[in-house]
Amino acid sequence: MALNVPLLSELYDKHPKPAHITFQYGTAGFRTLGDQLDSVLFRMGVLAGLRSKKLDGKTIGVMVTASHNPEADNGVKLVDPRGEMLETSWESHATALANVNTATEFVDALDAFVKAVKIDLSKPARVVYARDTRPSGPALVAALEDGLKAIGAEAHDEGVQTTPILHYIVRCLNTKGTKDEYGEPTPDGYYNKLATAYKKLVGTKTTLQPLVVDCANGVGFFAIEKIAPLLDSHIKLVPQNVAVDTLGVLNHACGADFVKTQQKLPPSLASVLKPGERACSLDGDADRLMYYYLDERGQFHMLDGDKIAALVTAFISDLVKGSGLEGKIEVGVVQTAYANGSSTKYMEDRVPVRCVPTGVKHLHHAAEHFSVGVYFEANGHGTVLFSPSCLETLRTHEPSTPAHATSLKHLLSLTELINQAVGDAVSDMLLVEAVLAHRSYSGEQWDSLYADLPNRLVKVSVPNRNVFKTEDAERRLVSPPGLQTKLDELVRKYEGGRTFVRPSGTEDVVRVYAEARSRGHVDELAFKVAGIVYDSQNGDPAKRPREFL
Incomplete structure (x- = not known):
């Protein structure tokens, strides 16, 4: 069987690549202004079909989203059969196909690619796709559908869904009828699975006060609306923040990224949240989660991914001990350089901790090496993975006491409550609420597990983020030459100082992270580093952000 060259060429010409743009498949797939992505969506439809054929007809997912980015942005990423990110080796293929300039080049590139990776074109292609609420979504989905048609894929549109729901559906479809069956492959199956597990886990524990949920004016509102009853x-x-039909408000002054980077309450919640109450923020596609609370004086306190990881890790560790499985099940934590230094120390006193480069694929892969692998980026993206051998142990273990049996039952409920395919704000929210109910913790008690070192995250616009290269799990720069030495000299001037610089995987910026013992020092350190980075790229002094001076 051969490629349908006439159809591919005909549909390719409907989706020309914009001149002078080079696309790159990054940490979160392709992501840029929505009106520039039409050609990319067509090509990713074709690639998704080929990925499915390569994997003997397993279902591949395609998600059209730009997550926490501004509303004008959009993006696309492919989801592999177990709900995980696209295999790394295929990222370069995606980038190459996205950047060819003519129909002839595209067909030739496809033909060479099919031969190189030995794809049997007679195999079936199955793809399921969804999008978030961005205005550019419908047009981009139409381009994707042309790509799926061109490669002859059997495709199913899940409509507007959270990113984690699509990942869940992909995993369910590919495990259906096997011993690893994950659930009913529908949005309703997802909602019912999580709600049932939550109610089992919480049982008769005292219900906490109502939880305010900032939905970022995005698709997460639909998920909250569905699961709440x-x-x-x-x-x-x-x-x-549920204005999903209002233009211009998605992720604007709200959502998980706003809370993390601004380290303050979304203005829209100022009259909603009262002293002593907690709340959480989802991001635009509901795969990130940020918690916070107001103390009795009305002061804002953030509970980020590190705090979530600490809460969850301690709870799971206690359940493993309580079930009599200590020594048989190893709980471990995976962090990135963004993890607060205090959180790392808290974890290391309890469980093994690994540091890996930023990006879900790195965290997810490292977490798979533990029986129970907990990973949360500080930005609130994360989940918990239970290895196949751990799941088998939990299912077959014979508890010797009623207390062991109770802890074992809770661990089994956790395996159902947690979305193990991908970071999931709704699943993680229910996980946090279940742990808080078991511990009878307020936001302040949770926060007191450890004291964060003051930290600051700053974005710096540069002409080309790709000139910034890192090593040591992204904690040190190797390029541009000499820049790391300047940062080392600067950071030595601050007690408890730590900083690193890395190119964003999702935006055309460089990210600067800084820590120090005091808030004043960390602000000063962060903005001095940002200034050094800006100047290293010969930035126009007139455009140098004022706060960097």
């Missing part, structure tokens, strides 16, 4: 009286969710 299934939770019965166990918890009341109070959704805010």
